[in-house]
Amino acid sequence: MPDQSPAPRLIARTAFGADHPCVETIGPWTLTECPNRAIASVAARQGHEDAVAATLATLASGPVDLGTLRRGPSVDVFGTALQQWFVTADHTEQEHLARTLADDLGMTASVTEQNDGWVVFTLQGDGVIRVLERLVMTDLRALSNGSAQRLLLEHMNVFLLCREQDQAYDILVARSFALSLHHAVTAAMRSVAALSTMS
Amino acid sequence: MIIPHPLLGPRDAQEFTYLGDAGLINRPYWLSEDAARAFHDYLYLRDNPAGQHRELWFHEQGDRSWLVVTRDTTTHEILKVELARDVALARRGAA
Numbered sequence: 001m002p003d004q005s006p007a008p009r010l011i012a013r014t015a016f017g018a019d020h021p022c023v024e025t026i027g028p029w030t031l032t033e034c035p036n037r038a039i040a041s042v043a044a045r046q047g048h049e050d051a052v053a054a055t056l057a058t059l060a061s062g063p064v065d066l067g068t069l070r071r072g073p074s075v076d077v078f079g080t081a082l083q084q085w086f087v088t089a090d091h092t093e094q095e096h097l098a099r100t101l102a103d104d105l106g107m108t109a110s111v112t113e114q115n116d117g118w119v120v121f122t123l124q125g126d127g128v129i130r131v132l133e134r135l136v137m138t139d140l141r142a143l144s145n146g147s148a149q150r151l152l153l154e155h156m157n158v159f160l161l162c163r164e165q166d167q168a169y170d171i172l173v174a175r176s177f178a179l180s181l182h183h184a185v186t187a188a189m190r191s192v193a194a195l196s197t198m199s
Numbered sequence: 200m201i202i203p204h205p206l207l208g209p210r211d212a213q214e215f216t217y218l219g220d221a222g223l224i225n226r227p228y229w230l231s232e233d234a235a236r237a238f239h240d241y242l243y244l245r246d247n248p249a250g251q252h253r254e255l256w257f258h259e260q261g262d263r264s265w266l267v268v269t270r271d272t273t274t275h276e277i278l279k280v281e282l283a284r285d286v287a288l289a290r291r292g293a294a
Contacts, residue, residue: 060201066206066262081263150261150262
């Protein structure tokens with residue numbers, strides 16, 4: 001008997017419940033939601049710390065220390081804690097990033113898929129430090145290209161990745177905080193933009 | 200208050216959660232002869248110094264590491280910061 005069940009009609013939604021990524025441009029800055037990122041976390045198991053670091057260094061074309069972001073040919077890796085990392089990649093190309101990593105690392109590490117746990121935003125534009133300095137308590141002028149920090153943004157725990165200092169940053173936040181983060185960042189963008197229009 | 204994290208550099212105290220006396224690392228062995236008395240002391244007896252105090256801080260909004268911070272309770276000056284794992288491993292190595 002032929003399958004009578006209706007064809008699945010699942011539609012991917014962003015963290016905002018929309019079918020298109022959220023893009024917000026205020027003043028010279030743009031906050032863009034990037035739903036097409038695959039994310040996995042890697043934690044080295046006891047006694048295998050060096051082996052895991054070496055495997056990730058191969059993927060990222062160089063060693064990835066705590067607090068640094070390194071961009072490899074197909075994945076980006078950043079250190080989140082001692083012997084712990086996040087790996088991100090293009091979701092269309094590497095939907096099974098976590099499974100691939102788990103296969104590569106075997107019993108040396110614990111790999112957890114984080115695809116739907118986090119939302120990735122990029123915040124870019126000239127002088128974007130003026131916006132970020134209202135939101136996070138870190139020395140942004142000292143945060144050089146390729147830095148990765150986990151810190152507080154208002155009440156939210158985020159990863160702040162510096163792609164290009166004062167120009168482009170990635171912000172990773174728990175998916176359920178997407179609206180709050182959007183609110184916080186756009187409010188700061190609006191305030192700083194308003195300051196520059198005052199005579 | 201700024202806590203100089205041994206791995207991450209200076210971080211605001213707002214990112215941390217305070218647990219208490221660093222003596223909590225030295226948990227008594229539960230099968231020892233005097234376990235009941237040792238646990239009583241471990242749970243209830245604390246020094247309350249006006250001056251240098253070693254205490255545990257958890258970097259909850261950062262890299263989730265536990266730190267042993269030596270702080271002067273009268274001035275809030277931070278004199279030394281170590282990773283709690285290093286302190287615990289050194290203690291295990293010495294025992």
